[in-house]
Amino acid sequence: MPDPAALPFSPMLLVIVPAAAIPVLAVVANYRLSAALNITACALTLLVALSLPFLPGMRSDLFIIDDFNIFLLVLTTFVGFTTSVYSASYISHELETGRLTPVLLRFYHAMYQAMLGAMNLALIANNVGLMWVGVEVATLATVMMVGTYRTPEAIEAAWKYFILGTVGIGLAVFGTVLTYLVAAKVLGGGLPAMAWDLMAQNAGKFDSSLLSLAFVFLLVGYGTKVGLAPFHAWLPDAHSEGPTPISAVLSGLLLNVALYALLRFKIIVAANPGAVDAGAILIVLGIASLLFAAFMLFRRRDIKRLFAYSSIEHMGITTFAFGVGGPLANFAGLLHMSMHSLTKSAIFFAVGHIAQAKGTQRIADVTGLSVTHPGLAIGFALGVIAIAGLPPFGVFMSEFLLVSTAIARQPLLTLLFVAGLLVAFSALLLRMHGLLFGAPSGKNGHVSASYVPLFIHLVLVLIAGLWLPNAVVGWFRGVAAILG
Amino acid sequence: MPSLWFDIAHLFAGGVLVLSLVLLYQDRVTAAINVFALQAITLALSVGWQAFIQSEPLLLVTALMALAVKGFVIPMALHRIVRRLDVHREVEQVIGGGATMLAGLALVALSILLLQPVSGAGDVVAHEDIAFALGVVLLGLLMMITRYNAVTQVIGFMSLENGLILAATGARGMPLVVEISVAFSILIAFIVFGVFVFRIRERFDTVDVTVLERFRGERREQG
Numbered sequence: 255m256p257d258p259a260a261l262p263f264s265p266m267l268l269v270i271v272p273a274a275a276i277p278v279l280a281v282v283a284n285y286r287l288s289a290a291l292n293i294t295a296c297a298l299t300l301l302v303a304l305s306l307p308f309l310p311g312m313r314s315d316l317f318i319i320d321d322f323n324i325f326l327l328v329l330t331t332f333v334g335f336t337t338s339v340y341s342a343s344y345i346s347h348e349l350e351t352g353r354l355t356p357v358l359l360r361f362y363h364a365m366y367q368a369m370l371g372a373m374n375l376a377l378i379a380n381n382v383g384l385m386w387v388g389v390e391v392a393t394l395a396t397v398m399m400v401g402t403y404r405t406p407e408a409i410e411a412a413w414k415y416f417i418l419g420t421v422g423i424g425l426a427v428f429g430t431v432l433t434y435l436v437a438a439k440v441l442g443g444g445l446p447a448m449a450w451d452l453m454a455q456n457a458g459k460f461d462s463s464l465l466s467l468a469f470v471f472l473l474v475g476y477g478t479k480v481g482l483a484p485f486h487a488w489l490p491d492a493h494s495e496g497p498t499p500i501s502a503v504l505s506g507l508l509l510n511v512a513l514y515a516l517l518r519f520k521i522i523v524a525a526n527p528g529a530v531d532a533g534a535i536l537i538v539l540g541i542a543s544l545l546f547a548a549f550m551l552f553r554r555r556d557i558k559r560l561f562a563y564s565s566i567e568h569m570g571i572t573t574f575a576f577g578v579g580g581p582l583a584n585f586a587g588l589l590h591m592s593m594h595s596l597t598k599s600a601i602f603f604a605v606g607h608i609a610q611a612k613g614t615q616r617i618a619d620v621t622g623l624s625v626t627h628p629g630l631a632i633g634f635a636l637g638v639i640a641i642a643g644l645p646p647f648g649v650f651m652s653e654f655l656l657v658s659t660a661i662a663r664q665p666l667l668t669l670l671f672v673a674g675l676l677v678a679f680s681a682l683l684l685r686m687h688g689l690l691f692g693a694p695s696g697k698n699g700h701v702s703a704s705y706v707p708l709f710i711h712l713v714l715v716l717i718a719g720l721w722l723p724n725a726v727v728g729w730f731r732g733v734a735a736i737l738g
Numbered sequence: 739m740p741s742l743w744f745d746i747a748h749l750f751a752g753g754v755l756v757l758s759l760v761l762l763y764q765d766r767v768t769a770a771i772n773v774f775a776l777q778a779i780t781l782a783l784s785v786g787w788q789a790f791i792q793s794e795p796l797l798l799v800t801a802l803m804a805l806a807v808k809g810f811v812i813p814m815a816l817h818r819i820v821r822r823l824d825v826h827r828e829v830e831q832v833i834g835g836g837a838t839m840l841a842g843l844a845l846v847a848l849s850i851l852l853l854q855p856v857s858g859a860g861d862v863v864a865h866e867d868i869a870f871a872l873g874v875v876l877l878g879l880l881m882m883i884t885r886y887n888a889v890t891q892v893i894g895f896m897s898l899e900n901g902l903i904l905a906a907t908g909a910r911g912m913p914l915v916v917e918i919s920v921a922f923s924i925l926i927a928f929i930v931f932g933v934f935v936f937r938i939r940e941r942f943d944t945v946d947v948t949v950l951e952r953f954r955g956e957r958r959e960q961g
Binding site for chain 2 (some may be wrong): 381383396417420421425427431432434435438443444445447448585601
């Protein structure tokens with residue numbers, strides 16, 4: 255058994271760099287400097303993540319680097335980096351309007367790094383307890399950030415998020431302990447019985463009934479963090495009341511990390527022939543989330559809540575894909591996960607600037623964007639077209655792949671699934687039409703928007719829709735094989 | 739091992755569960771804090787006993803942390819908050835005491851029924867401890883959803899965490915790495931809770947969570 259020290263140092267940097275940045279950002283008073291430092295720390299972390307594919311896979315009882323988490327680490331650090339660039343222009347406007355004070359801003363930057371570091375920790379952990387700690391710390395950091403503006407709405411959103419998030423995460427601990435008990439019978443206790451890879455290898459010998467019970471707790475626990483209906487209640491509030499960069503990383507990253515944790519356990523349960531059928535449960539929850547969110551999209555009055563419900567919808571689609579399983583559906587699920595992250599954060603980048611320009615998040619008060627802010631309008635329209643699943647964007651590719659493979663195996667459920675997609679599609683286009691066209695209304699403030707992160711994301715989504723490089727295809731295939 | 743040792747382990751774990759039930763029907767905030775402190779002390783005894791029968795001296799660290807932090811520091815801090823905010827009046831319950839107790843009993847029965855048919859949970863102690871722990875977790879959840887008051891919700895949450903510690907220490911040989919981090923996270927969680935309690939006070943002059951719900955953005959706009 256290799257000891258923890260045998261793991262090379264570089265993956266640790268994914269946690270060490272953000273951790274080192276926290277105290278620095280907490281004391282730097284100049285906001286331009288701290289924004290620059292925030293971007294630098296994110297860029298360094300991204301570089302470390304980009305070096306991982308060139309290193310051999312590795313494991314210890316505490317940490318693991320395999321294709322599955324490399325894929326998510328690259329995605330997480332990339333979106334973390336582009337969001338930090340976006341955040342720099344976003345916060346300067348918030349400081350001008352007085353919604354953020356310099357003290358709150360120091361706090362905001364420190365929490366931003368805490369969240370990224372914790373998510374990286376959750377991703378590189380092999381020990382399922384350590385993985386849980388990562389998700390927990392990331393949750394607490396985002397709770398603090400959601401409450402940043404200290405308005406009554408923000409405090410209610412943060413409180414609700416906190417209560418539901420910690421209860422969910424408490425249930426996940428209970429599931430983790432039960433999993434350990436099951437594994438300890440076979441692996442003999444101690445650290446190896448909490449190492450994910452050893453559990454997955456020996457899952458066939460585990461006690462089925464206790465493992466199934468453990469999975470129920472893990473499902474409700476991490477499922478709350480994924481935002482699956484009916485455990486989604488915190489998600490729309492948390493997205494709409496916090497600073498917009500946080501909405502972008504919540505949707506784009508934290509939901510993915512929670513789903514990643516759930517999938518790690520799904521692999522263990524699926525490897526045990528006597529245990530509950532994890533795939534079937536994921537299919538049901540996925541379709542329920544998709545249908546529920548699709549219909550909820552019609553009644554939204556707040557632009558950020560609208561896209562929060564869209565996130566529930568897309569996490570439902572991804573969960574459905576992994577529930578169906580098999581090489582093609584898993585491939586589609588992974589592609590959808592990355593496309594949703596990139597597209598949804600791009601949309602939030604645009605929405606943040608739109609809300610700043612118009613001084614409101616109410617959909618009814620925002621019209622005629624195509625006349626007043628053509629640049630933002632184009633970026634926003636492209637983002638919505640992409641997320642609604644129209645070609646030639648990557649979201650269309652993943653949804654098409656998924657439907658074509660699922661229809662052969664679950665024809666009736668796939669019909670429901672397609673119906674959900676169409677409902678969500680029409681709701682989104684309806685809302686987009688109202689926002690972009692018509693007579694310009696309300697205040698038309700000037701924003702010095704940063705278009706670079708927005709369009710980089712959209713270009714990547716477009717490229718993925720037109721042509722996926724062979725290297726990426728091979729990589730996704732490898733991960734899809736791990737998922738079984 | 740003598741069967742008396744198992745019986746003592748069961749006594750402590752069962753004590754934690756009984757105190758969870760006692761917590762359910764407390765209708766004064768100060769009384770609820772005291773019962774919570776008693777539960778934390780019982781938990782510390784249970785964990786200490788587990789350290790002895792499993793010959794895992796490191797578990798004593800967990801026991802001491804439970805005793806010092808949750809048995810004394812947090813209850814004292816909560817008493818202070820209650821005095822400063824002047825909320826030591828009756829707690830509003832969503833459903834009445836009798837109905838809550840019945841629901842609590844049903845949850846305990848459920849957790850025992852869930853774990854009884856399961857054979858794979860290692861030795862007898864671990865097996866029945868887990869059933870107790872599940873009961874404590876579910877009762878903590880029940881307490882959180884049947885109270886409006888923010889302070890009692892905090893207590894419900896921490897009582898739920900007591901159940902988690904009970905489960906983690908009952909699992910023989912579970913690495914301490916995890917226990918320390920679990921305890922650490924609870925501490926962070928409490929700090930966050932404290933911050934919120936005070937911020938809620940600043941904004942609304944009350945710690946009643948229903949007041950918060952009036953500020954829902956969507957609801958107001960639809961009305």
